[in-house]
Amino acid sequence: MNQKLFFSGLIVMFALSAAGHYFHFGNTLQFIISAIAIIFVAGFLGKATESVAHYAGQRLGGFLNATFGNAAELIIAIFLIRARQFEMVKASLTGAIIGNLLLVLGLSVLLGGLKYKEQRFNNRLAEHNATLMIMAVIGLFVPAVFVVSERFTFDQDQFLSLAVAGILIVSYILWLVFSMITHKDMLADEVMTADHGEAPAWSKGKSIIYLVVATVMVAFVSEWLVHTLDAFSEQFGLSELFIGAFVIAIVGNAAEHSAAVLLAMKNKIGAAVEIAIGSSLQIALFVAPVLILVSAMFGNTMDIVFTPIELTAIGVSVFIAKSVSRDGQTNWYEGVLLLMVYVILGIAFYLV
Template sequence: MNQKLFFACLIALFGLSAIAHYGHWGTIPEFCLSAAAILFVAGFLGKATESVAHYAGQRLGGFLNATFGNAAELIIAIFLVKSGHYEMVKASITGSIIGNLLLVLGLSVFLGGLKYKEQKFNVQLAGHNSSLMILAVIALFIPAIFGASEHFSADQSETLSLAIAAILIVAYILWLIFSMITHKSILEDAVETTPDHGEEAAWSKGVSILFLVLATVMTAFVSEWLVHTLDSFTEKFNLSAIFVGAFLIAIVGNAAEHSAAILLAMKNKIGAAVEIAVGSSLQIALFVSPVLVFVSLLFGEPMNLVFTTIELAAIGVSVFIATSISRDGRTNWYEGSLLLFVYIILGFAFYLV
């Protein structure tokens, strides 16, 4: 899609979703227009982030893409927390983690592997990512296991969740210092580390930053409109909150990362694609979900980190296969297909809940 047509669709869908929301057009039109609008807004966010990343280099660019790609997910989750939809929030966190590890990474590795026989990225970065993913699993398993104990009260579960949330935020900040400052040279890819990659940026640095801010604001509005329709939409189609949160919201919310990571992998920049997909999952698990615990305190009723057995199983198997495939720093199309198969299996299971 050329740039003029993309912006025309973006403006049209954003305007229509606003009119549908404030004009009370009904559940289905409001949901469909908001979902379509957020896909284009997320695409706009992805383009702006990629343009900013052009001036920042591959590793920092991948981090920025993952961060602003998660902006839609975070904003949607905050509105869900405000509305008291904690079950759907946890499902969307689960969906975002498994969606990035299985769907985004899977498609990136698969489509990149079809074009290039084998793709390589920094093996030390892969090892650190694997360790951080295991930390995330441990941090989510502990509250669920102890919370199920007869010796653990609800207040103790909340206290444990707050403590773990604080620890995870510290761990994530230390990881940024480690990977971006003290050990930056060790974790960079040997290839394609120059800021321009031999390509032209879509916009100038100033325009890119302006568009990044604008896209984030638009995401906030569309996210609120989408969340407004969820109660009636799930009831109308008899869908479970866990399926809507883990798959529909997660796929829509992560649309920016989907396109950016896949396009980078197809340009043989698998390192940047992995940085976006795996880095985004780590950011959700180690930063976004703990931040939501503290955000919930502002609305009077704290959210804990006690996830259901189904959600923990989904996160656990996703981390297991993603770690197994990415730890050696090499990928091929068949490994991408394995990630996609696991995602489809989980999708059927969640739908039947």
């Protein structure tokens, strides 16, 4: 999309979303406008992080893209927590994890594979990512099994949730130290790809400013979107699980979608994998635990107990993503497989 046209659309949709919220358009219309607006602002966020990534390198750039791309999910979830919609928060976290592992990674591998017969990235990084994905499943699976089967009291449930949240956050921070500092060279991209003379969209200073501006815009539009969810789901008979796991997740993942796919089509599959898998790991090991702590600060702690449906969706997503990425090379058919699993889960969630 032409940059001037994109910014015109961004300003128009942001203004319309604000008008819909403050002048009380119909709930369905407000939802549609806010959803389109958040796609635009998430795209703006993606462009800013991609520009910053040009100066920071593929791995750090991918990490920054995943981090700021997750800003939408995090901010939406905080507003949902304030409204005490804990089940929708968990559903949106589930959707963010499976959306990144299946939809974002699947589209990146498929479209990159159609252009390049085979794409490679650091297989050591792939092995570590696989182990971390299993760690994430353990962190979400164990509390659910013990709380339900042992019939923990409310206080035991809260204590276990806070303890697991703290452990997962420490694990993620230590992973950043390991991957970005102590073993940075070992996990660097082995496959060097040319930039084909590409220049970043903006200067370093302007990219950072736009990154901050985009994050603030995401915060506003996220709040406006959250206010429409109850009425929208009731009007169309959609479950909180489907709204959280697919609608919010797809809208909130717009930044990762665009950036990861574009990087894969430039044969920078390492950065695309870092965005898709790295973003899922960040959601499971950092964002979800942080939300547990944030809810405690609001005076009503959300537990870390996910439903069997959510755990099943996360488990199968991790299994297929691990199988596809473990050897450090991808092709278009593996992208198709990831997308097919996403469609299966989407149909199942819709029918709940």
